[in-house]
Amino acid sequence: MGLSITNKRLILSILSLIIQLITLSFPTLTTSQSTTCRTSCGNIQIKYPFGIDDGCGSPYYRHILVCSESQKLELRTPSGTYPVRNLSYDDPHIVVTDPFMWACEDGENFRPTRPFSLDTSTRFKLSQQNEYMFFNCSEDNVIIQPKPMFCEHYPERCDSSCDSASYLCRHLPSCSFSFTSSSCCSYYPKASESLRLMLKYCTSYASVYWRNVGAPQPYDQVPEYGIRVDFDIPVTTRCLQCQDLLKGGGTCGFDTETQSFMCLCKDGNSTTHCKDHDLVQHNKRVHVIAGTVTGISAAGAIGIGAGIWYLKKVKTKAPVTCGVQSNENRLF
The missing domain is CATH 1.10.287 (Helix Hairpins)
Incomplete structure (x- = not known):
């Protein structure tokens, strides 16, 4: 049948x-991969070495930046996801805010918080322009004492004690009050691990970075709340050739499977530059980035x-x- x-x-x-x-x-x-590499998130420009789409930028910073549905750029770290306030490529750094840290409106209500940390496998590091204020610390476990003025200018030559008579504790940025010496002390962290150790014996903290405003010294820097994270920009000959306008003006990226270098072009991908005769054509295998599949x-x-x-x-x-x-x- x-x-x-x-x-x-x-x-x-x-x-x-x-x-x-x-x-x-x-x-x-x-x-091709380059057609889906977004170049901005909100009002923040995204370019090499970063990418908010997989396969774009440098693999050293893969899955580090996230663009939310509301077009807000965020930084992923082992301790959480943090809103990005500013991203500079000329003076390579990112400024993030920690919604869990102390704020002026908290006053002396020192709510418990978590320490900010960085992934040591990435090329990020805490900036030396950061300074932290710790609140309600245990004097049995933390050395809380005033530091001489010398330490404000050369913190690397001083010990790691928490300065109870610091400028920041006496002049809280954007706040209309100041703490007593026993409630606040400032500290220059050498690594994110230092923050974790300090918060074992302190109730809360606030991060301040010294922003350069280009004025004559000593007024060239002003304190602002936030965490400054410095980063390296890996520069390779292949990436420079890829970006060269005379050679097609491609976008530096990487193969999402092997993480090897890939020059992303309008007509396909190449291992060198967009005008290379060995350019991978559309009809050949292309490792597509997040949002698509291979x-x-x-x-x-x-x-x-x-x-x-x-x-x-x-x-x-x-x-x-x-x-x-x-x-x-x-x-x-």
């Missing part, structure tokens, strides 16, 4: 679905697999007359 009308219609529906899934999947094969989409693959499985199942049940298909029992 041949296939029933119901089975034939079902098979045609499955074939139609498979064709649609394949058709929808082909654009991902013809989209080759056919996952949904397409599942749909095709399910369709093939069903066709095989039906085909095994379909009668065959002496090994020859007739018009009644053929599937295609």
